[in-house]
Amino acid sequence: MAHMPQVVPPMLAVEGEPPTGAWGYEYKWDGYRCCLRVADTGEVRLTSRNGNDFTGAYPEITGAAGGALGGRAAVLDGELVALGEGGRPDFGQLQRRHRDRPGPRLLAEVPVVFFAFDLLRLGRDSLTESPYTERRAALERLGLGGLDAFAVPPAYSGDDADPAALLEVARGNGLEGIVAKRLDSPYLPGKRSRLWVKRPLFTTREVVVGGWQPGEGHRAGGIGSLLLGAYDEDGALRYIGHVGTGFSDAALTGLAERLGPLARGGSPFGGAVPRDRARRARWVEPRVVGEVTHRTWTRDGRLRHAVWRGLRPDRTAGEISLPPPGER
Known part of the structure; x- marks a missing residue:
């Protein structure tokens, strides 16, 4: 019998200066935080941070997700982002696009992408207690980045992890800022934790x-x-x-x-x-x-x-x- 995985409430970051050392860094994307759930039948549910059902509002995302996972159940954490001029996130366009049942014209004029940045369940296995590095590696192996309506944004650690330089890249590209995530951190559903530190470029x-x-x-x-x-x-x-x-x-x-x-x-x-x-x-x-x-x-x-x-x-x-x- 098909089983739709349960919603996982999002883990939240505290605000502060990004730490250095055993940390990974990601850009902050300007959109709606969502939980994407896929059953082993390919059925998909998209749920906002406060529990609203967005499934019907973003058919290009829900339509692509099920087949991409090859019959495996999954839960992903990510951000719905509307891409504007130059491929940059455009929060105003996301406002325009958010309709319960968007028509073909709106779907074509305002493309929306699900930026997946964490994998919380795959098949029968919960990954929330696994360290960040293992979850990211498992996410990247899914191959979602090859789909038009999906992106797996880059994460930086080791020699590439210079938070000051990443902030300048974010500033130059009109992004919201960066998030630092401790490399050994588990995923803490529904909790705001210092294991994640966000550094926005504007308040x-x-x-x-x-x-x-x-x-x-x-x-x-x-x-x-x-x-x-x-x-x-x-x-x-x-x-x-x-x-x-x-x-x-x-x-x-x-x-x-x-x-x-x-x-x-x-x-x-x-x-x-x-x-x-x-x-x-x-x-x-x-x-x-x-x-x-x-x-x-x-x-x-x-x-x-x-x-x-x-x-x-x-x-x-x-x-x-x-x-x-x-x-x-």
């Missing part, structure tokens, strides 16, 4: 949309800015600032469609919102998660110079928490 923050302000000028009648929040340790949604830049016209239209049905009479935030933001606010149920870039935090706990990047359908609002006080 991103996942945020919950709690409201919006009407626009002016060419945005009159629509959304001008979003009011953002994150949950504190007591479960209250705290206001952390607003964002009014980084939106395309299509993004604003999509946001209006998403937020319209979520309208509510009062603020969802568990504390004060600055008067100039609250005065004209249109409040919404805090269910929509997005991502912004920002420079730093202000002294009163607000994001400084936030720029909208897009929606995060792979996350749920309850997962979005405030960073520790020392990080804001």
